Amino acid sequence: MLGGKIGVCVSKPAAAAAAREEVVVKRLSPPPQSPAAAAAAAATKGHSGLSSSKSGHSGLLTSKSGQLVSDSKRMKGLFKSKPRTPVDVVRQTRDLLIYADRSSSSLSDSKRDEKMAELGKSIRDLKSILYGNSESEPVAEACAQLTQEFFRENTLRLLIICLPKLNLEARKDATQVVANLQRQQVNSRLIASDYLEKNTDLLDILIVGYENTEMALHYGVMLRECIRHQSVARYVLESPHVKKFFDYIQLPNFDISADAAATFKELLTRHKSTVAEFLSKNYDWFFAEFNSKLLESTNYITRRQAVKLLGDILLDRSNAVVMTRYVSSRDNLRILMNLLRESSKTIQTEAFHVFKLFAANQNKPPDIVSILIANKSKLLRLFADFKTDKEDEQFEADKAQVVKEIAALEPRE
Template sequence: MKSLFKSKPKTPADLVLQAGDLLTYLDRSSGTRDSKREEKMTELSKLIREIKSTLYGNSEAEPVSEACAQLTQEFFRENMLRLLIVCLPKLSLETRKDATQVVANLQRQQVQSRLISCDYLEKNLDLLDILVAGYENPEMSLHYGAMLRDCIRHQSVARYVLESEHMKKFFDYIQLPNFDISADAAATFKELLTRHKSTVAEFLSKNYDWFFAEYNSKLLESPNYITRRQAVKLLGDMLLDRSNSAVMTRYVSSRDNLRILMNLLRESSKSIQIEAFHVFKLFVANQQKPPDIISILVANRSKLLRLFADFKTEKEDEQFEADKAQVVREIAALEQGDRP
């Protein structure tokens, strides 16, 4: 007899609608906890877990593409992303984790060959403001940071963040005292500046002056070793990318930038020295060196050649050795009166 009364499994649309109702209730209700609210919170956690299982599958079954497509369509039609982001602080830790994974998966789900998550975000860009500001809330920062990185997989969404005032905040978020939060902010910052090549090149060209002034003073000259190490590595990644060749030429024509890189070459940390070398070699290789760059290199020639004489990577690296030999030849051949 039991089987006659077995509850019918919920469809993807049912899951979304029921979860949406509970999130709306949660959004509107006051913070007071009562038995009714606790009951609804438990039911909501269960529904979000089921939504996650539909998208990812479980130990017993792989995800079904039709169910995923239906769930994705309902999720964005019912404004569930907004509800989840707004209500995330009210959810339990485990439910926040499930919700973060749901949001990650939905950024990749296609419905009739379209990423409808991207269409939705383009019409709801204020949600990105909430996600970025999440770095100011220690309890929410890692969840919102993970969601943010998944959302900026879409080029138009990344462009919005790059062009917003939020970019300036990242220089402070990266230096927050909580290591986990600062590392998460640094990961998002790197993603914004490396994923979408053409958008990044446009951003760096348009915002060159303020961006590199902040980058140099707050990151490359930071008192924090990890911040300096990550910043010089990211700088190398950006400048060595072909899309950023115009920005690279401008960066390596500045005596102030050269001074910073030469200081990083003298660091006691081998990893910072190596990363600094990959940027320093661009100053030396520049065929259009301004006279003041040549003057600095000539004035410091003996110190630089002494430094490079003992300069080695921990593991044998043929490319590094070849680059170093080229840099040494270029510096040794420079004359004070050289002109491009």
């Protein structure tokens, strides 16, 4: 019957389907948000870097990665080591020299090799500061700083003592460093000279170094540079060690003997007043050694070097008193006349420059006159054919004067 209220008639299957659809819609629809949450969501949606898309997520990682790289560079800049100052280099060298001096066999070879390699590099850095390099010239202020620090706490002593422990290249660099430091001024003073005056035992080490075949040439260069200081030259001349040079010059090793001869010449020619004083005080023993061990040596090179050095000494005006005494000795004249008869033209020429002093002496002692007269004809024949390899007007003038003096000699009543 269709009477009464009219309703919507829904079958049971239709009702069940409607219920399922409502559940699905609820699941798909976002839950209601509070006002604060809605605002936060809107802000998040508006930020391009926080996109929920796959590409937006990748952009976030890229941004963070770039920031990390930038921060890393800044951190490296903060901790980057500053270039070492000359003072830093000297102090590191000193520390490594102390290590080298004290190190023992108990240390591992690898550890020691590492330290010695580091020491070699530091010495090379010192040399670069003092001499400059292919890219830059030495800076005066840097050299002054280095020099002042070097002599402040015995770095020179350590370097000289440890020199035998260094390898060949480091020794060469160290030798050049020590040589250069002798010329460096700090506040217009050669502070190396002041230091060596207070540490003369170091000069003893350098002199005796000629007895060490491996170290002789390095110590020889250092010693010659130190002799640039007059106080150092005076110490060496007055020390017992000076007599050793007569033996060093005759060492069988040619390089070492030549180096010792170069140092000996520096000692006897650089500082005029000091040399004149030394020769006056030590005339007897000095020239006795000089004549017997050098001028009369069986070694040709030794004789040649010695007669050249003798001429340099006697012809120097500061040694006038010593020269007058030397040319008044008949023994000295006999030695020079024998050198005039040498087959070597070089030795003959150098001997002539000394012999002419005997002939030109206006106050010849009687025994000198007697020897010259006895050998008058031989000497005149010798000088008639005596020529140098190259034309030398001064030599010819001197020879003419000598011939004139000898020809005029007559026996005295």
